[in-house]
Amino acid sequence: MNITIDDLQNLVSDNGDPEMANNLGELSERHSDLKSAITHYSNALSYDPSFSKAFFNRARCFTKLKQFDKAIDDYEVLINFYSEKDLVKSLIGNVYCEIGNYDTALKYQNEAIDTNPNRADNYYYRGLSKFKANKIEGALFDLEYSLKIEPNQQKVLCQIASIKRQTKDYQGAFEAFNKLVLLNPTNGHNLYNRGLINFSMKKFEESSNDLIAAHKVGVFQATQDINTLFIKKYISNNQVSAAISLFNHLIDTSSNGNTLSYLYCELARLEFEMGNSVNALNNINKSIETNQNNVVAFELRGVINSRLEVSLRPSTP
Numbered sequence: 427m428n429i430t431i432d433d434l435q436n437l438v439s440d441n442g443d444p445e446m447a448n449n450l451g452e453l454s455e456r457h458s459d460l461k462s463a464i465t466h467y468s469n470a471l472s473y474d475p476s477f478s479k480a481f482f483n484r485a486r487c488f489t490k491l492k493q494f495d496k497a498i499d500d501y502e503v504l505i506n507f508y509s510e511k512d513l514v515k516s517l518i519g520n521v522y523c524e525i526g527n528y529d530t531a532l533k534y535q536n537e538a539i540d541t542n543p544n545r546a547d548n549y550y551y552r553g554l555s556k557f558k559a560n561k562i563e564g565a566l567f568d569l570e571y572s573l574k575i576e577p578n579q580q581k582v583l584c585q586i587a588s589i590k591r592q593t594k595d596y597q598g599a600f601e602a603f604n605k606l607v608l609l610n611p612t613n614g615h616n617l618y619n620r621g622l623i624n625f626s627m628k629k630f631e632e633s634s635n636d637l638i639a640a641h642k643v644g645v646f647q648a649t650q651d652i653n654t655l656f657i658k659k660y661i662s663n664n665q666v667s668a669a670i671s672l673f674n675h676l677i678d679t680s681s682n683g684n685t686l687s688y689l690y691c692e693l694a695r696l697e698f699e700m701g702n703s704v705n706a707l708n709n710i711n712k713s714i715e716t717n718q719n720n721v722v723a724f725e726l727r728g729v730i731n732s733r734l735e736v737s738l739r740p741s742t743p
Contacts, residue, residue, distance in 0.1 A: 442473055443473065444469075444470040444471070444473040444474040444477045444480065445470075447466050447467070447469040447470035447473060447480070448466065448467060448470040448477065448479055448480045448483065450466040451463040451464070451465075451466030451467040451470065451480070451483055451484075452483065454466060455483070455486075455487060460487045460490055460491055461491075463483070463484075463487050464484055464487050464488070464491075467480045467481075467483050467484035467487070468484065471484070476507060478504060478507075478508050481500050481501075481503060481504050481508075482500075482504070482517075484500055485497045485498075485500035485501050485504075485517070485521075488500065489520075489521055489524060492524075494521050494524060494525050497521050498518060498521055498522075501514050501517055501518045501521070502518070505518075510542075511541060512537075512538040512539075512541040512542035512545060512548060513538070513542075513545065513547065513548070515534045515535065515537050515538040515541070516534070516535055516538040516545075516547060516548045516551040516552070517551070518534045519531040519532065519533070519534035519535035519538065519551060519552070519555060520535075520551045520554065520555070522534065522555075523551075523554060523555040523558055526558075528555055528558060528559035531555040531559075532552065532555050532556070532559070535548065535551055535552035535555055536552070538551075538552075539552065544575060545575070546572040546573075546575040546576035546579065546582075547572070549568040549569070549571045549572035549575070550568070550569065550572045550579070550581070550582055550585075552568045553565045553566070553567075553568030553569040553572065553582075553585065554585065556568060557585070557589060562589065562593060565589060566586065566589060566590075569582050569585055569586050569589075570586065573586075578605070578609055580606060580609060580610065583602045583603075583605055583606050583609075584602075584606065586598075586602045587599045587602035587603045587606070587619065587623075590602060591619075591622075591623065591626075596623055596626045596627045597627070599623045600620065600623045600624065600627065603616055603619050603620040603623055604620060606619075606620075607620055612643050613643075614639075614640040614641070614643045614644065615640075617636050617637075617639045617640035617643070618636065618637065618640040620636050621633045621634075621635075621636030621637040621640060624636060625656070625659070628663070630660055630663060630665035630668045631665070631667070631668050633656075633668070634656075634660065634665075634668035634669075634671050634672050635671075637656065637672060638671065638672065638675045641675065641676075641679060642675075642679075656672060657669045657672050657673060657692070660672070661696065666696070666700060669696060670693065670696065670697075673689060673692065673693040673696070674693075676689050677689050677690065677693070683716050683717055684717055686713075686716045686717075687713045687714075687716040687717030687720045687723065688713075688720075690709045690710065690712045690713035690716060690723075691709075691710060691713040691720060691722060691723045691726060693709045694706040694707070694708075694709035694710035694713060694723075694726060694730070695726060697709065698726070698729070698730055698733075703730055703733050703734050704734075706730050707727070707730050707731070707734065710723055710726055710727045710730055711727070714727065
């Protein structure tokens, strides 16, 4: 029997326990049911008005729902009793950043850093605000300083990589994505992004390897069409081996008959254009076997057979 999030919440009562109500809120939030999450966090706060964790959680949900005034209200309450006021100020600044009020955002975040210059998150949030305010150098300084305080923060590395990619600092972006891959080798999104950067740096073989590795771990965000676009780019840059490698991987991982027929056909076309008519014929036959209605494959097979007949015809003495 499949139990849904609603079933579970109906089965479990918080019994007036703020911790249980908060846990139910976190469960709802993990399942993207933000309105239910807010209800549970509010219940937790009705049981214990000083339960800081529920305030943080509810404010985060309000921010996600773009109910910014309510988020700020929760953080302002926290400032009155929560011991780590610098973190609260950083988060208030983050809400103002989401609104687009960067001056107010930076005012709160500067105060946070003045209060506690040793918290990595304070520099992270100020870095986000500076980036959105188009203060790129200042943003990178804060983000990199955050890493000095607390190395290997994946969210910070992701932001640095994103900024450096947008500013076409591909080497810097590669270094950040490379660290992310080393920290989490099975994250397909990091592999995919490193593949994009490798492609921008014209490291086509490395790019192909990253794309294949990303697809293999099951979280590759690109569609077959995007993959074939990369193949065309590889071909246009005379990186035929990278293109063939990616074609073969797509064929190995595809279960759709029409897609397989298309891939075999395109691989045959590439090999035919490269002068390998025997391999081309083998793949075009597989394309037709997979989909008897692929008219393009039949036409290409005729062209391939014509070339083979010419090449096998004995020369006139």
